[in-house]
Amino acid sequence: MTLDIARIREHTPATSELIHFNNAGAALSPTPVQEALLQHLGLEQRIGGYEAATHAHPQIENFYSAFARLFNCDTDEVAWAENATHGWNTLLHAIPFKSGDRILTGQSEYGSNYLAFLHLCRLRNVHIEVIPNDANGRICLDRLTAAIDNNVRLIALTHVPSQSGVIHPATEIGQIARTHDILYLLDACQSAGQLPLDVNALGCDMLTGTGRKYLRGPRGTGFMYVRKEIIGTLTPAWIDLHSASWAAENTYQLRDDARRFENWESFVAGKIALGVAVDYAMEIGMEAIAKRVGYLASCLREQLSMVNSISVHESGEHLSGIVTFSKKDETPQELQHRLQSAGINISTSKLRSNVLDFGRRGLGDINRASVHYYNTEEEVERFCQVITAT
Ligand SMILES: Cc1ncc(COP(=O)(O)O)c(C=O)c1O
Incomplete structure (x- = not known):
């Protein structure tokens, strides 16, 4: 199997119903x-x-x-x-x-x-x-x-x-x-x-x-x-x-x-x-997976960075498929719930679970969107449209 996204998404039936950007929580299992x-x-x-x-x-x-x-x-x-x-x-x-x-x-x-x-x-x-x-x-x-x-x-x-x-x-x-x-x-x-x-x-x-x-x-x-x-x-x-x-x-x-x-x-x-x-x-191949996850995450970071009300919390060269951010006018919980109603799964990383890291970085609760290779550029675009539509 190569990185045949159409076939991979066929093996991942929920991708026709929702945008799953909570892969760092639990990814969608393929049919096999x-x-x-x-x-x-x-x-x-x-x-x-x-x-x-x-x-x-x-x-x-x-x-x-x-x-x-x-x-x-x-x-x-x-x-x-x-x-x-x-x-x-x-x-x-x-x-x-x-x-x-x-x-x-x-x-x-x-x-x-x-x-x-x-x-x-x-x-x-x-x-x-x-x-x-x-x-x-x-x-x-x-x-x-x-x-x-x-x-x-x-x-x-x-x-x-x-x-x-x-x-x-x-x-x-x-x-x-x-x-x-x-x-x-x-x-x-x-x-x-x-x-x-x-x-x-x-x-x-x-x-x-x-x-x-x-x-x-x-x-x-x-x-x-x-x-x-x-x-x-x-x-x-x-x-x-x-x-x-x-x-x-x-x-x-x-x-x-x-x-x-x-x-x-x-x-x-x-x-x-x-x-x-x-x-x-x-x-599929771990190299190909890593490349695609990295690519989709960079698209997501780039598009989110262009939204005034959003701050993306990571930068630098060595970044994963996990994108963390905060939105000025919505709490992380409000945003997560609004997106879920629109068929988009993300999650919230809480200060209480990250006392060491968030304490030192001066962060409270934040949002986390995590992409996988079965996600698409179109999903990234749709996500950014919905996130700004308030
Ligand atoms: C980096 C990291 N380590 C460990 C765990 C714990 O995994 P588990 O819930 O399977 O014990 C998680 C779960 O989110 C994690 O993200």
Whole structure:
């Protein structure tokens, strides 16, 4: 499949009904993903859940091989997670921190990720240090390097923030982490499915994400990547009969692949469907997807910038498909509701969820429009017409 927009939109039936610019919230799943999901749920209903899982073993395993292709890693470095936050917490709590260890993170860290750090500080007496952004809203690499000392155990960062349109320099950060031999955890929640991701080029040790955003998978699905060399150094905070084997009455053995971070019970239909979503994205091509998302977002930014009553909150060279803005004469909530009545989905990023980033940038609640490759130039134009028609 090439980037055949007409065919892609046929696979995305809601595009004939509405303009979906909330892809950073949850993108629209393509028909093959929806079919895979429903097919497995149907099989569970017809023959039983355990029997269906046995029958669908190859499709379940495809989850691992699809992500291995997407990230250029091995299948035993991939694990299922029910969502990105669960994956993030699972890996964070598996790191053998000692009291006084430091974690370096960025200002635009996702809210739940930052709460996980705060909780870890309370539980394990580690310290967090927030590296500020530079003038373009990207993490300042000089400040990051300057903050490194022997106590830094982890660099943990969101690649593409949820609430701002920048792309952080994840590869450069990987080089810094490698140079100083520091663990590197990357949140690829918004970048997976939007940008090509090669874990070797990124230099990350661990990566987490969710299925429902740019990968176009179902809700309630997620994934982790863990570099083979470090799996044995990470101890899951909880285990079960899938992540460990019960060798004798009082002994057990942890799995030696990334599945030591999984639970036995999972959303099997979702796992299969997310594998199909990854295949779908790979068939289109991650380079082509990234190019089109970048192009549509730049059209949107350009047109919004020409509207007097609107301020666009991001600028610079390294921008994602997420466009954040405020409108003078309407609150973010009013604008979101008005657009929804006109068949246009966007979202509102709230100060309460982004205390760190918005606090430092002096922002309150703002609007977020996030485009995907199945959107069109015509939709961007229509969006800008409706937004100014008050
Ligand atoms: C950058 C980023 N990280 C993590 C998350 C959390 O993902 P989940 O809701 O799947 O836990 C989100 C969700 O919006 C996100 O945008």
